[in-house]
Amino acid sequence: MAISKALRAEILRRDNYACRYCGAKAPDVRLTIDHVTPVALGGGDVPTNLVTACSACNSGKAAIPPNAETVADVSQDALRWARARDRAVAVVERNNAAADADIEAVLQSWADQWAAKGSGHLPDFPADVNAAIARWIARGIPVEAMQRFIGITIGKYQRTPSMIRPDCWVYFAGCCWRYLTDIEDAAKAILAQEES
Numbered sequence: 001m002a003i004s005k006a007l008r009a010e011i012l013r014r015d016n017y018a019c020r021y022c023g024a025k026a027p028d029v030r031l032t033i034d035h036v037t038p039v040a041l042g043g044g045d046v047p048t049n050l051v052t053a054c055s056a057c058n059s060g061k062a063a064i065p066p067n068a069e070t071v072a073d074v075s076q077d078a079l080r081w082a083r084a085r086d087r088a089v090a091v092v093e094r095n096n097a098a099a100d101a102d103i104e105a106v107l108q109s110w111a112d113q114w115a116a117k118g119s120g121h122l123p124d125f126p127a128d129v130n131a132a133i134a135r136w137i138a139r140g141i142p143v144e145a146m147q148r149f150i151g152i153t154i155g156k157y158q159r160t161p162s163m164i165r166p167d168c169w170v171y172f173a174g175c176c177w178r179y180l181t182d183i184e185d186a187a188k189a190i191l192a193q194e195e196s
Contacts, residue, residue, distance in 0.1 A: 003045050008033050015052035022057050029054035102143050103133045109147040117154050123168035136176045140183060149175035 003011075011033050018025045020034075034053035037043030107129070114122050126132065136146065153172040 003033055003050065007045065007047070007050070011047060011050045012052055014047070018052060019054040019057055020051040021053055024054045024057075029056070031055075032058050034058045099134055099137060102137050103130050105143050106133050106146050106150075109143075109150050113147075113150050113154055117158060123157075125169055129169075132173065136180070139180055141176055141179055145179060146176065149179070 012031065017031065019029065019031065025031075031052050032055055034051050034057070035043040035045075036049050036051055043049045110122060133146070137143070149172055152175060153168050156171060157168050
């Protein structure tokens with residue numbers, strides 16, 4: 001059975017893009033994925049049986065059984081890689097859960113502040129409202145700042161009779177982008193001051 005592209009990429013990354021037999025790296029050599037225990041001798045397509053090998057080492061090995069040291073070394077690397085991937089999944093899931101909670105907090109703030117001001121139905125949000133909020137959070141806008149911008153937007157909406165509900169989202173988005181511009185300008189000023 002052919003090794004999948006995903007598994008091949010995982011093995012190359014685990015082995016730091018270097019031949020496990022001689023240490024050669026691309027682009028000096030062509031790298032392949034080798035079965036430590038050859039398929040002809042019952043080896044499978046599992047990470048604990050796969051290593052990165054240069055073409056010369058792989059073809060020179062053929063169907064010769066590996067020595068015990070190589071098998072143990074590959075098994076340890078595969079276990080370390082699997083543990084690191086499991087921890088990475090946990091970190092990504094925690095970050096996703098936190099981002100989802102932050103998005104929900106911003107949307108709830110819209111509902112709470114809008115209702116508190118007696119402004120009727122919520123403004124019309126774009127279809128990608130969650131993605132927009134997530135993008136601003138990822139770029140560094142704290143939830144508290146967005147909640148402040150919501151209050152500013154609602155205040156403007158109530159003071160400006162010509163402003164319609166769809167304009168509220170546009171105004172809020174402008175507040176968010178302006179905040180990011182201010183942060184970038186401040187960062188540039190700090191760097192300029194440090195360089196002088």
